[in-house]
Amino acid sequence: MFTTRPEILGSIGVVTSTHWVASSVGMAMIERGGNAFDAAVATGFVLQVVQPNLCGPGGDVPIIFHSARTGKTEVLCGQGTAPKRATIEHYRSEGLTLIPGNGLLATVIPSSFDAWMLLLRDHGTLTVRDVLQPAAHYAEHGHPVSNHVSGTVARLLPFFEKNWPTTLSLYAPNATAIETGSLLRNPALANTWNRIIREAESVSGREAQIEKARDAFYRGFVAEAIERFINESAVMDDSGHVHKGVLGADDMADWRATYENTESYDYHDHTVHKTAAWGQGPSFLQMLALLKRTDIAALDPVGSDFVHLVAEAIKLGFADREYFYGDPEFNAVPMRHLLSDAYNDQRATLITDQASMEFRPGLVPGYEKQVERVSSVLAHYSKIAAADAAIMEPTLAAMRAEGRGDTVHLDCADAQGNLVAAMPSGGWFQSSPVIPELGFPLNSRAQMFWLEPGLANSLAPGRRPRTTLTPTLVHRRGKPYLAFGSPGGDQQEQWQLQFFLRLVHGKMGLQEAIDLPMFYTAHAPSSFFPREQRPGHLAVEESFGAEAISALRRRGHFVDVAPPWTISSIVAAARDENGILHGAATPRLMQAYAVGR
CATH class of the missing domain: 3.60.20.40 (Gamma-glutamyltranspeptidase, small (S) subunit)
Structure with a gap:
């Protein structure tokens, strides 16, 4: 049968993802001697930069993989849980019957970073610098914006202007949506990744550096910046009202990705x-x-x-x-x-x-x-x-239509027999305002919980939302x-x-x-x-x-x-x-x- 593209065949490695730049970066990891796990981690971080309307550093990622070394097929759960203060009673006291689809009350613990680091530590071969540097490069020097990103920004411009100025300043400088094909730079995110690289390299040894990177994100400067932003911010969400978040640095410090x-x-x-x-x-x-x-x-x-x-x-x-x-x-x-x-x-x-x-x-x-x-x-x-x-205000209606974001996907295979499937998502720029100090927003995964007790997917502290x-x-x-x-x-x-x-x-x-x-x-x-x-x-x-x-x-x-x-x-x-x-x-x-x- 005629196909739109040839099916790629290889004997060294294959990387496939929802963006060509990320796929190329992943294959570069294999070319330099890494394996499918190294490729998956680098690909995942670059997807956060080149598809910011679909995923981000504040998001989540479930990973299913087969390790040729262990012979096991396992799940790596990079799905964050509800914060300690995320109770049905608190959300009800905010006048809510459903958790909004965006804003600060919709967030659970950011979880993709720890999952990627755990995969790198236990199954990869490369360093924190190796897998993070490409994402830091594209954040600092820019990547050509797709029409999907620019179009989403253009449609949400009135909402950003009115409600989320930190997002506006990054994606619509001078109150004009970034144009398709122009270079989008995110210096704050580049600084975040480069600082994590520096902190990781303050110790010796690959595994010790990975642990240092995990600490920097969950028990260091990233968690501290997230807590400051949440404590100082009350933001509009698509419930039509302003709310403060409940995520704290203690929530992040206590969380780990799991097999x-x-x-x-x-x-x-x-x-x-x-x-x-x-x-x-x-x-x-x-x-x-x-x-x-x-x-x-x-x-x-x-x-x-x-x-x-x-x-x-x-x-x-x-x-x-x-x-x-x-x-x-x-x-x-x-x-x-x-x-x-x-x-x-x-x-x-x-x-x-x-x-x-x-x-x-x-x-x-x-x-x-x-x-x-x-x-x-x-x-x-x-x-x-x-x-x-039927009664939704037009600006909020536009956010609701666009605000769900979407997801990205990547698959990697190598000559050793390793196989990885990962679904990074959440933390897209429609989910909540960009944290200026870090260059990324938080996720909106908590919207999948019910604010009704006694259900299989009712909100409770420490619980994972039933994700898609x-x-x-x-x-x-x-x-x-x-x-x-x-x-x-x-x-x-x-x-x-x-x-x-x-x-x-x-x-x-x-x-x-x-x-x-x-x-x-x-x-x-x-x-x-x-x-x-x-x-x-x-x-x-x-x-x-x-x-x-x-x-x-x-x-x-x-x-x-x-x-x-x-x-x-x-x-x-x-x-x-x-x-x-x-x-x-x-x-x-x-x-x-x-x-x-």
């Missing part, structure tokens, strides 16, 4: 690895468990039958996500039951030849009261979201094979599922599976403030064709037709049975690239 076992599921001759249910990852496994009971292998991967079947499986998987998922350290998630054969035999019977308009969690013994409680909360807030949108971030790593016939992911919030899992099914059943290459038309549904409640829901919704790229689109409408789907090449942002890297490395990246949005040799 965990993956959740996994066997699908034909593949084993798919995801995060635990503090992320939406296991819903992908549930969708596979449903689809394994169907004739999906016989369907045209761009036909209406395929789209309908996958969309209906997504609806069921996301229903269970909403009712049962949350931080497993705070509540029991019935994962074994949700992935069991008996459970999915019953759930699969709910998929018919017509589009479902219902939001139907499964029957899990002992969880009846929880299901009843979630149903009540969802019904209540769906009405509030609709009424709130969901990298994927796959073994084939028992060997590590594939790393992939896609930005897109609630759409991440949906686009990854289509890509994976087309690989497995369509016997396609990576680039071919990425280039095929994509779709998604907003049938489930959004994970983001203000939790909109569109029962029966289905968005499809026009390139599916008029016949398929008409057939989907006849099945009862409420179809939105999107222009070609506008849905999904998949990137992927793989290692085949012969040791050949593969890389591919979406042509959509014209930023993602795979690099390798």
